[in-house]
Amino acid sequence: MIFRRRRRPAPLSCQELVELVTDYLEGALDEQTRARFEAHLADCDGCSEYIEQMRETIRLVGRLGKGDLPPQARAKFMTAFEDWKTEQG
Ligand SMILES: [Zn+2]
Numbered sequence: 253m254i255f256r257r258r259r260r261p262a263p264l265s266c267q268e269l270v271e272l273v274t275d276y277l278e279g280a281l282d283e284q285t286r287a288r289f290e291a292h293l294a295d296c297d298g299c300s301e302y303i304e305q306m307r308e309t310i311r312l313v314g315r316l317g318k319g320d321l322p323p324q325a326r327a328k329f330m331t332a333f334e335d336w337k338t339e340q341g
Pocket of ligand 1: 266269
């Protein structure tokens, strides 16, 4: 086994998770942060659902190709993102 399970990583807060979500989906997080990210996901249904929505959005956006996202779609997405953050406090 590569991973030693000495202790569970301290999970991120919901807000920290939201701030790191793009890095997570791009595989840009370091190993420790990703472990904390996933520890939070395991315990938080809201964030698990959010990640699934983000993945779906990226799939849809990915089909359009880079730079092809219409401005109004981008604005709609950013608004949804801000609403979610506000609801979570
Ligand atoms: Zn959460």
